[in-house]
Structures are given as C-alpha cells and as structure tokens.
Amino acid sequence: MGVIRITKSVKALLNAFAEQEVALSTVALVEQFQDHMNRSTVYRILERLEDEGILHSFTGSDGLTWYALGNKNLLSGKANLDTHPHFQCKDCGKTECLPMSVSIPDVSKHTVESVSLLLVGQCSDCASV
Amino acid sequence: MGVIRITKSVKALLNAFAEQEVALSTVALVEQFQDHMNRSTVYRILERLEDEGILHSFTGSDGLTWYALGNKNLLSGKANLDTHPHFQCKDCGKTECLPMSVSIPDVSKHTVESVSLLLVGQCSDCASV
DNA sequence: AATTTATTGCAACTTTGTCGCATTAACAAA
DNA sequence: TTTGTTAATGCGACAAAGTTGCAATAAATT
Incomplete structure (x- = not known):
C-alpha cells in the first residue's frame, strides 16, 4: 500500500494539514510548496496519503480537487456510507x-x-463583514 | 441575458437533451458535434442555456462538467434550495x-x-448483467 | 433587402493532472 | 556506521478540459 517512507515532503504536507483544520486544494498545495517540491510529487503524495486513509479527497465547486484530514475518523463503521458534507465559502474560498x-x-x-x-x-x- | 438567438447549433444541442432523458457531459457533446460545431461554441451555448435556466450543470465523479435539462422544473419555488441529487453509474457512466x-x-x-x-x-x- | 450585433470559427493559450525514466534518498540489515 | 535495495523524487514532456481575442458570419429586426 501507499505510504511506506516518511520523506521530508510527506512530513511537510502532513504538517500543512495538521496546522489548519480545513481542506486544502491541490492547486494551493502545489503553489505553497513550489520551492520545496515538484508538482508531481505533491500529487503523488496526496494520492498515497489518501490510499492510506490519512486524507480523503473531494471535488470543490470549481471542479478542483481538495483534500482534508481524516476519513475513517468520520466514519462509524466501514459498512456505512460516508455522507459527511463539505462546505465551501463562495467569498473567501475556505473549505x-x-x-x-x-x-x-x-x-x-x-x-x-x-x-x-x-x-x-x-x-x-464572511457573513459578519 | 443568455440566449438571444436560436441558431442551428443551439437547436442541435437542445435536441440532444430532448431526445435523451439523461445528463450529458461537455466532453461527450463536444465529441458528438465535432463535425458540426466548434468546441468553444459548445461550451458557450451550454453556458448561455444554463444562464437562461434551460439547463443546469454539475460536476461528475470524474471532475467533468455535466448538463441536464430543467432546473426550475425541478424546483417548487425559487426560494427553496434545489437539493435534487445526481446519480452516476460507475460501470456504464450513465448520469x-x-x-x-x-x-x-x-x-x-x-x-x-x-x-x-x-x-x-x-x-x-448494469446490476442485472 | 439592408442593418445591426449576437454568435461562431479559429487558433493560441492556460490550467490541472499524468507519465516514463534517470537519479536520489529512506531505511533495513549487516 | 556502512552498504544495498527500491520507494520516492525531479524533470520534462505530454494530455485533456476549458478559456479567450478577434475577424468573419448569420440571426433577427426594420
């Protein structure tokens, strides 16, 4: 399966999710780490972390891919369907x-x-502005 | 607003939706009409028809954009949120x-x-196969 | 039929995401 | 600590979806 080696890049990405309790888009992550790792590396690590169940992904309103922590955490049992919603703010983009x-x-x-x-x-x- | 002129291309696209009671992806429509209209024309017409409320769009599991008839048809009133789901078959792709x-x-x-x-x-x- | 201008075709472009392959770096074992 | 294995990475080229500017075309109105 997925994550076998904990590389610096893997740590950096996991850190980004640990710091913020929100979802992050692949685009934002690629940009955030553009000086530290290759674009394809970001994509491949996210894919691996999802295979491991550490992250889960979904599609935002813009059609972009987003990732967030958890997956199994949010599920009671594997038999049940995971029907938790994602919320995306149309103003600030926070997801x-x-x-x-x-x-x-x-x-x-x-x-x-x-x-x-x-x-x-x-x-x-954004509502309170 | 959107559709002001009923061109041959507009008629052809509306026809595609009228014939089939399913959703159609932009990709499929671009391919279907590749000999009769330009790719950007397809995109622009779909966008206009959505502005008019004749079509509505959503994102499929593959991240592609899909369109289907109706919108207002499916809503009781404009005050209510349109929460009708879309179903996509993982085997045949029918949506x-x-x-x-x-x-x-x-x-x-x-x-x-x-x-x-x-x-x-x-x-x-697909289940009965 | 003439006029206006929305619509289209074309081509170049942007963006997201993928892929093969040579190189590098985890990490286990000696 | 050093060595060996191979997963992971960087790089570059590529693919596919979707956008855009502009000149040419064709609806629709008079």
Whole structure:
C-alpha cells in the first residue's frame, strides 16, 4: 500500500494539514510548496496519503480537487456510507468538512456506493463583514 | 441575458437533451458535434442555456462538467434550495437527475446557497448483467 | 433587402493532472 | 556506521478540459 517512507515532503504536507483544520486544494498545495517540491510529487503524495486513509479527497465547486484530514475518523463503521458534507465559502474560498451525516433516501433500482455532498455558501467570517 | 438567438447549433444541442432523458457531459457533446460545431461554441451555448435556466450543470465523479435539462422544473419555488441529487453509474457512466429532494440539516453559522449532491453506484441496467 | 450585433470559427493559450525514466534518498540489515 | 535495495523524487514532456481575442458570419429586426 501507499505510504511506506516518511520523506521530508510527506512530513511537510502532513504538517500543512495538521496546522489548519480545513481542506486544502491541490492547486494551493502545489503553489505553497513550489520551492520545496515538484508538482508531481505533491500529487503523488496526496494520492498515497489518501490510499492510506490519512486524507480523503473531494471535488470543490470549481471542479478542483481538495483534500482534508481524516476519513475513517468520520466514519462509524466501514459498512456505512460516508455522507459527511463539505462546505465551501463562495467569498473567501475556505473549505471544510462538516461533522455530520446526511441521510440519503433509497434510490429505487440503484445501488449507491459513494456520496459526495458539497454545500456552497457564506461562512461566518464572511457573513459578519 | 443568455440566449438571444436560436441558431442551428443551439437547436442541435437542445435536441440532444430532448431526445435523451439523461445528463450529458461537455466532453461527450463536444465529441458528438465535432463535425458540426466548434468546441468553444459548445461550451458557450451550454453556458448561455444554463444562464437562461434551460439547463443546469454539475460536476461528475470524474471532475467533468455535466448538463441536464430543467432546473426550475425541478424546483417548487425559487426560494427553496434545489437539493435534487445526481446519480452516476460507475460501470456504464450513465448520469441522471434523481427526481427527489434531500433534506440538508442546518449548518450553524453558515449560509447555504447551493447544494450539489452526487451519488455514484450501479444503475439497474448494469446490476442485472 | 439592408442593418445591426449576437454568435461562431479559429487558433493560441492556460490550467490541472499524468507519465516514463534517470537519479536520489529512506531505511533495513549487516 | 556502512552498504544495498527500491520507494520516492525531479524533470520534462505530454494530455485533456476549458478559456479567450478577434475577424468573419448569420440571426433577427426594420
């Protein structure tokens, strides 16, 4: 499986997530570390960390890929579908996992294997301006 | 606003949606009409039709943009949030709007303006194989 | 039919993301 | 601590989705 060696680059990326309790886009991470690691390295590490279950990814409103800590943490059991939503602020772009589960109704004749749920709106910081 | 002139290209695109009751990806449409209209024309027409409310768009599991008929059709009133999910079959790729509304819990301190909800799984056709 | 201007085609471009391959650096074992 | 194995990285080239400016074209209106 994924992460076998804890390289400096892996540490740096994990650090970025540990410091901030928010989701980070691949684009932002590539830019943040452009002087310290190659673009493809960023992509490959994120992929590996996701394979390990340390990160999980989702698609933002702009179609870009975002990553956030956790995955298994947010799930009660592996049998259940992970239906936690992500929230993206249309003003400041801040994106985060929402610590809740949304119930998805049964879809007749369809087997649902994964759910991605993105809420776009205004976060509290931007609302108070 | 958007659509002012009903050109041959606009008619052709609207026809594609009328014939099939499913969502179509920009990529598929560009390919389908590659001999009849330019790629940028497809993108621009889809954008205009969405502005008009004739189509609505969402992002598929692959990160690609998809369009489907309706929008206002599916909404009871403009005051309510449109929370109808989209379903994408992981096997055949068929993608469709689901005629239902999913209730989104209140998110404290966040104003939710739009919801995108994508279910990925297996459709009935693929399940019976 | 003439006029106006929205729409289109074209081509060049941007951006996100992937890939192969040679080099480098984790890390386990001696 | 040194050595050997191979995962991980850098680099560069590439692919695909989507955008943009501008000149040419074709709706729609009079």
